[in-house]
Structures are given as structure tokens and as C-alpha cells.
Amino acid sequence: MKWKDIFNLGIKMGQDSDIRNVDTPGSYTGSYSDCAIISGNENREVNTVYVAVDAGVAELLLVDELNRKGKKIDGVIIHHPTGPGGYNLTGVVDIQKYNWERFGVDPKAADRIYIKMVEEENIELSARNFLAVENAARFLDIPVICMHTAIDNIVQVFFENIFKKNNLGTVKDVCNEINSIYEVSKASKYGDGPYIIGDREARPGNIMVDMTGGIDPDPQIFSFLKKVGVNTLIAMHYGQDNVKAIKESKINAVISGHMASDSIGINRYCDRLESQGLDIVAGAGLYRHRRSGTNRSK
Known part of the structure; x- marks a missing residue:
């Protein structure tokens, strides 16, 4: 499976579970600012992915060591945003605003709170270093994706x-x-x-x-x-x-x-990836559980 197809599948699953599309099908067709291909050629063929809720430089070194021991991991999928996904995190806060309004909060009040949240969070994000994983991934030649709000939509x-x-x-x-x-x-x-x-x-x-x-x-x-x-x-x-x-x-x-809830969404994504022939290595924070082939919600 190509690296870009793995990413695009996650985005599509996020769109399908976006509450805006649940309420009005087709109303949101964009991507999510906190989801990104951090490293790796988008046309690179991938067979095995290490999937984690959180992964830093230490996890990339772990993957590199596992490969040295014959594991053959081709890429890493991280849930929590890093790289541009981290700096652009506030681009998805409008989903919260939509959720408040669908429960009846006055749009003007919701907008005031939304603007305040985005302004304050952007100040916090600008002081962070989200580049360490991308830097290490380039040195180690490990493709990395972060898939945040698309997964959280599935959990929602x-x-x-x-x-x-x-x-x-x-x-x-x-x-x-x-x-x-x-x-x-x-x-x-x-x-x-x-x-x-x-x-x-x-x-x-x-x-x-x-x-x-x-x-x-x-x-x-x-x-x-x-x-x-x-x-x-x-x-x-x-x-x-x-x-x-x-x-x-x-x-x-x-x-x-936190870890349990994120794992629910990640597991749905992993099930779909496995159905496309990928092998999944469960990493940090992921409670791996397969639901494919059943009608059970839980």
C-alpha cells in the first residue's frame, strides 16, 4: 500500500465520521490541519506500520532497532500531532464550535469562545518544538504520518x-x-x-x-x-x-x-489498514483490538 494511500484512507474515515457530515452528508470535504505526512515519499510502498498514540524520537529509535533485528517496519503512524500537524492544531477547533451550536449554544457566544481559544492556543503552540520527530525520521529514513482529528472524529x-x-x-x-x-x-x-x-x-x-x-x-x-x-x-x-x-x-x-479513547479510533483505522493487507505493530499507548467482521459497536 502506498504511503499516500494510507494517509488518504485515514482522512476519508475522518470525513465519514465528521459530525458535520453525519448531520448533513457531504457538507465537509476538506482535510484536517493536524493530520500530515511528516516524512517519507508519498509513493513509497509500505507493508508493515508501527502505530502509536504518542511517538517521539525514542520510539523512532526503537523502530530502527527492531528493523535491525529483522522486524521490517516500513513506517510509523502517530496519533498526536507533530511537525506541521502540531503547529496547525487550531485549524480543527471549529468542529468543537459546531458541536456546541448543534446542542443549542448561541452562535455569537460560541464564536467569542472559539476565537479566544484559538488565539490563546496559537500562542502556546508557537513556543513548542514539533520538529524533533521529523528531524529524526529523516536521519533514520523512516516514513511518519500523524493522524489526529480524523481519528478523534471516529471516536466521537x-x-x-x-x-x-x-x-x-x-x-x-x-x-x-x-x-x-x-x-x-x-x-x-x-x-x-x-x-x-x-x-x-x-x-x-x-x-x-x-x-x-x-x-x-x-x-x-x-x-x-x-x-x-x-x-x-x-x-x-x-x-x-x-x-x-x-x-x-x-x-x-x-x-x-485518554489512551483508551484514542485507541478506539486508532483501532478502527488499523482494522481498515489490515483489510488492505498491511501488518500492524501496536506501539506506545495503543490497546489493540480488532472489530472487523463483526457488527458489535464495542
């Missing part, structure tokens, strides 16, 4: 489909349902299981899934979500400022876990 729709009917009695039941997902249960065994912010015995009410859009939202958004009737959030991670704001807004939240 995965959870939306599970909780679309919302026939669960309590927030605790929502947490238990999430913990029954393979990747989450696997992470739980390492002590990285899902947890609840708020009242575990409350009814879930109106559930909003918040899994995509590049960065953590601004804490201001939670009071607006409460006003429009959101009762429970499902997210892969939130920082302390957001946890505080969620509590103050009297919203409940279930945090599914």
Missing part, C-alpha cells in the same frame, strides 16, 4: 452511537457502559479507568459527547452548555480548570480515558 461518532438512545438510569450506569468497551476495560486494569465528575446517581438526561476538535475547550463553555440543557458530558480528558468549571456549572461528566 463511536460514543454518539452508543448513547444515541440513552436508556440508562444513572450517570454511574453510563460510566459502567463505557467501562465495558474493550479498550477502556483494558486501561482500567492498568489503573486508568473511566471516572465521574459530579453526581453518579443523577439521571444522565441530555448527553453530549465531546471527543474531537483538537484541544480542550475553554472553561466558559460549560455554563452555556448547562443553559441549553446539556446534563452529562462524555469526554476522553479534561484539565483541572475544566473540571472546576464543570462542577460549578452543575453538569455531570464521565471521563472515558
Whole structure:
């Protein structure tokens, strides 16, 4: 499989799961600014890929060493953005804005928060060094792709489909349902299981899934979500400022876990790659689980 075809497949899967296209098919046809071919000739033929949630120079050196020992890994796919994917991360935050508005947040309020988020995050990103992986990949001649929001879109729709009917009695039941997902249960065994912010015995009410859009939202958004009737959030991670704001807004939240949630989307991508004949080597942070050939959502 050509390197560019591996990348394009990930983008296509991300588009198919983009909530804008889920709501209005064909409304978004672009790429994602935090997904990129970091290194490697796009026409290079690839048979085996090392796939990780995170991978730095150390993982590239590991791949190089594995190849020296006969593993024959042809390329590396990283979920979290690096290179231009890192510096251009804010180009996908508009998906969050769309998600707020589909739940009823006033577009003008959503736009103000969105602009603030992008401005602040761009300042943070400009101080970062996202070039180390690209530099090492060139020296080691290892093709690298980063595939971020396309994967997060898959995670978003995965959870939306599970909780679309919302026939669960309590927030605790929502947490238990999430913990029954393979990747989450696997992470739980390492002590990285899902947890609840708020009242575990409350009814879930109106559930909003918040899994995509590049960065953590601004804490201001939670009071607006409460006003429009959101009762429970499902997210892969939130920082302390957001946890505080969620509590103050009297919203409940279930945090599914970062590595576990990312693994769900990556696994869907890996299943498709394997169906095209690629071999997958599961790397750092990936709880590998195959769903191909079944109708099970979990």
C-alpha cells in the first residue's frame, strides 16, 4: 500500500465520521490541519506500520532497532500531532464550535469562545518544538504520518452511537457502559479507568459527547452548555480548570480515558489498514483490538 494511500484512507474515515457530515452528508470535504505526512515519499510502498498514540524520537529509535533485528517496519503512524500537524492544531477547533451550536449554544457566544481559544492556543503552540520527530525520521529514513482529528472524529461518532438512545438510569450506569468497551476495560486494569465528575446517581438526561476538535475547550463553555440543557458530558480528558468549571456549572461528566479513547479510533483505522493487507505493530499507548467482521459497536 502506498504511503499516500494510507494517509488518504485515514482522512476519508475522518470525513465519514465528521459530525458535520453525519448531520448533513457531504457538507465537509476538506482535510484536517493536524493530520500530515511528516516524512517519507508519498509513493513509497509500505507493508508493515508501527502505530502509536504518542511517538517521539525514542520510539523512532526503537523502530530502527527492531528493523535491525529483522522486524521490517516500513513506517510509523502517530496519533498526536507533530511537525506541521502540531503547529496547525487550531485549524480543527471549529468542529468543537459546531458541536456546541448543534446542542443549542448561541452562535455569537460560541464564536467569542472559539476565537479566544484559538488565539490563546496559537500562542502556546508557537513556543513548542514539533520538529524533533521529523528531524529524526529523516536521519533514520523512516516514513511518519500523524493522524489526529480524523481519528478523534471516529471516536466521537463511536460514543454518539452508543448513547444515541440513552436508556440508562444513572450517570454511574453510563460510566459502567463505557467501562465495558474493550479498550477502556483494558486501561482500567492498568489503573486508568473511566471516572465521574459530579453526581453518579443523577439521571444522565441530555448527553453530549465531546471527543474531537483538537484541544480542550475553554472553561466558559460549560455554563452555556448547562443553559441549553446539556446534563452529562462524555469526554476522553479534561484539565483541572475544566473540571472546576464543570462542577460549578452543575453538569455531570464521565471521563472515558485518554489512551483508551484514542485507541478506539486508532483501532478502527488499523482494522481498515489490515483489510488492505498491511501488518500492524501496536506501539506506545495503543490497546489493540480488532472489530472487523463483526457488527458489535464495542
